[in-house]
Amino acid sequence: xxxxxxxxxxKYYQVHKKEPGLAGSLKSLFVRKYEDVKAVNNISFNIEEGxxxxxxxxxxxxxxxxxxxxxxxxxxxxxxISVLGFNPWERKxxxxxxxxxxxxxxxxxxxxxxxxxxxxxxxxxxxxxxxQFKKTLDGLVKLLEVEDILKIQVRKLSLGxxxxxxxxxxxxxxPKVLFLDEPTIGLDVVMQKKMRDFIxxxxxxxxxxxxxxxxxxxxxxxxxxxxxxxDKGKLVFDGQLAEIVQKxxxxxxxxxxxxxxxxxxxxxxxxxxxxxxxxxxxLTVKRNETSKLAAKVLEKLPVAxxxxxxxxxxxxxxxxxxxxxxx
Amino acid sequence: MxxxxxxxxxxxxxxxxxxxxxxxxxxxxxxxxxxxxFFWLAIYGNRSEFLGYQKAQMLAYVVGIAFLRSIxxxxxxxDLAGQVRSGELTKLFLQPIKIIGFWFTRDIVDKFLNLLFxxxxxxxxxxxxxxxxxxxxxxxxxxxxxxxxxLALFLYFFLSFSLSVVAFWTExxxxxxxxxxxxxxEFFAGAFFPIDVLPGWLTKxxxxxxxxxxxxxxxxxxLEQLSTVMILKAILICFGWLVFFYWLAHFLWQKGAKxxxxxxx
Numbered sequence: 001x002x003x004x005x006x007x008x009x010x011k012y013y014q015v016h017k018k019e020p021g022l023a024g025s026l027k028s029l030f031v032r033k034y035e036d037v038k039a040v041n042n043i044s045f046n047i048e049e050g051x052x053x054x055x056x057x058x059x060x061x062x063x064x065x066x067x068x069x070x071x072x073x074x075x076x077x078x079x080x081i082s083v084l085g086f087n088p089w090e091r092k093x094x095x096x097x098x099x100x101x102x103x104x105x106x107x108x109x110x111x112x113x114x115x116x117x118x119x120x121x122x123x124x125x126x127x128x129x130x131x132q133f134k135k136t137l138d139g140l141v142k143l144l145e146v147e148d149i150l151k152i153q154v155r156k157l158s159l160g161x162x163x164x165x166x167x168x169x170x171x172x173x174x175p176k177v178l179f180l181d182e183p184t185i186g187l188d189v190v191m192q193k194k195m196r197d198f199i200x201x202x203x204x205x206x207x208x209x210x211x212x213x214x215x216x217x218x219x220x221x222x223x224x225x226x227x228x229x230x231d232k233g234k235l236v237f238d239g240q241l242a243e244i245v246q247k248x249x250x251x252x253x254x255x256x257x258x259x260x261x262x263x264x265x266x267x268x269x270x271x272x273x274x275x276x277x278x279x280x281x282x283l284t285v286k287r288n289e290t291s292k293l294a295a296k297v298l299e300k301l302p303v304a305x306x307x308x309x310x311x312x313x314x315x316x317x318x319x320x321x322x323x324x325x326x327x
Numbered sequence: 328m329x330x331x332x333x334x335x336x337x338x339x340x341x342x343x344x345x346x347x348x349x350x351x352x353x354x355x356x357x358x359x360x361x362x363x364x365f366f367w368l369a370i371y372g373n374r375s376e377f378l379g380y381q382k383a384q385m386l387a388y389v390v391g392i393a394f395l396r397s398i399x400x401x402x403x404x405x406d407l408a409g410q411v412r413s414g415e416l417t418k419l420f421l422q423p424i425k426i427i428g429f430w431f432t433r434d435i436v437d438k439f440l441n442l443l444f445x446x447x448x449x450x451x452x453x454x455x456x457x458x459x460x461x462x463x464x465x466x467x468x469x470x471x472x473x474x475x476x477x478l479a480l481f482l483y484f485f486l487s488f489s490l491s492v493v494a495f496w497t498e499x500x501x502x503x504x505x506x507x508x509x510x511x512x513e514f515f516a517g518a519f520f521p522i523d524v525l526p527g528w529l530t531k532x533x534x535x536x537x538x539x540x541x542x543x544x545x546x547x548x549x550l551e552q553l554s555t556v557m558i559l560k561a562i563l564i565c566f567g568w569l570v571f572f573y574w575l576a577h578f579l580w581q582k583g584a585k586x587x588x589x590x591x592x
Contacts, residue, residue: 068589071421072421073420073421074587074588074589075585075586075587096421096422097423099421100421101421103417107418108418110341112341112345113337113340113341117337117340120333121330121333121334121337122422124330124333124334125330125422125423125424126422126423127330153344
């Protein structure tokens with residue numbers, strides 16, 4: 001049995017549209033137009049134990065809504081969800097004790113008290129034994145380097161510091177299933193790297209099943225083998241990250257360092273110029289013509305160095321979302 | 328149980344973070360008490376009886392209002408509505424904790440603190456004005472008062488909780504809270520004056536609502552102005568309302584949570 005099973009999940013919101021301004025407000029007192037927003041529109045997928053899956057999509061695609069349905073916050077409009085064999089919506093204690101949802105923009109820490117108070121409360125709420133609590137907390141505190149902020153009021157912490165404490169609060173009960181919504185938001189590059197390493201390690205050590213959403217492709221690229229791409233509430237891709245490149249990028253990049261300046265006109269016959277900033281030149285070429293055109297470059301241009309590269313995943317996904325060329 | 332105790336402790340600590348806020352809140356309660364106190368003093372003037380109440384009884388009623396306000400009416404669970412609106416409720420939704428239990432714990436701490444300060448303030452006021460406190464003669468009055476006050480505490484909690492849960496649908500609950508809080512609660516509960524000074528037909532209607540059992544009836548018991556039959560009837564009606572609102576709070580919660588949007592994030 002898969003750890004996460006989602007079948008034909010739909011979540012529609014009813015919203016009323018208000019025209020801007022006071023006139024719009026007055027009008028909305030009497031007449032309200034309601035509209036269904038299809039935040040999640042019929043998606044299905046399974047996730048096995050120990051998988052680390054990336055969930056990507058543009059803003060408003062339905063990523064967070066899906067995570068909220070999976071963690072029992074939202075009541076699905078229709079469809080079936082099973083997480084660890086539970087129906088999340090029932091919010092059984094045994095279920096809640098095995099999962100965690102970390103939202104980068106939301107805090108579960110008690111705003112007016114130091115983070116340590118929340119940790120101790122969570123220990124009680126999740127009924128974590130003393131030994132385990134001490135061990136987990138020490139480990140997390142050291143790893144995330146937050147020793148000296150544990151006694152400072154949460155509202156006085158920076159976004160990054162708070163994010164780290166949020167993560168600690170969410171992991172104290174060692175959840176088997178972890179939903180991470182933008183876990184690296186607000187972190188500097190050093191901390192981003194640390195956080196990624198940590199997620200990877202957590203996944204490996206506890207065989208934890210992790211679903212993460214992120215705007216940083218770096219997070220996904222480094223952590224996830226499998227990705228789910230969602231757009232406008234629909235699942236448009238489910239597979240290995242590497243497959244995206246194969247499937248959607250019908251081109252490669254030839255990146256050249258020139259040894260001498262050349263007339264840009266000469267490039268026309270070779271390929272599409274993606275970037276030309278002497279001495280660096282990047283050409284976009286059709287996948288099946290790569291070697292032929294590479295030979296041409298070497299023949300026609302003064303080349304100091306030449307590389308044939310796959311396009312960056314970020315570019316492909318951006319094109320995917322803007323060009324909408326789903327196969 | 329441990330989690331609720333700790334939760335109570337944290338709630339307690341929170342009050343000390345915003346000391347000024349709490350002091351101002353107490354100040355407001357004190358001003359309210361003094362206003363009522365002097366208002367009735369002025370009305371009585373040299374009279375010893377008015378509207379069927381002796382002067383000492385009426386002032387005892389006013390002191391009683393202050394106490395019952397802190398024990399029965401003081402309420403943190405009103406915050407629940409705001410949390411529904413802002414999506415802050417999400418954190419509770421994700422944890423293995425009973426949400427009604429969470430708010431009840433916070434309410435209890437709030438009541439405890441308010442009661443403590445009410446006792447302090449009123450003792451000072453009564454000492455200054457050299458006013459004796461009114462105590463019932465019959466020992467059973469204490470028992471009946473205690474029973475009804477406890478029932479009232481629970482009744483108010485579930486009433487207030489039900490009202491907060493309405494936020495799942497409306498997302499704007501200040502209007503209902505205000506209407507409920509000021510018009511029904513304070514007025515019909517007898518938190519300004521004893522309800523039986525109103526015309527008979529009106530009091531009969533009010534007695535059918537849950538409100539007078541929150542403040543008015545417990546105080547009537549304290550003043551020993553009710554027969555045992557009337558006391559038992561009041562306790563029974565209060566209990567009936569309690570069962571109803573207990574059910575309603577749970578029912579609305581079950582229904583409403585399906586509407587929860589978990590906004591933000």
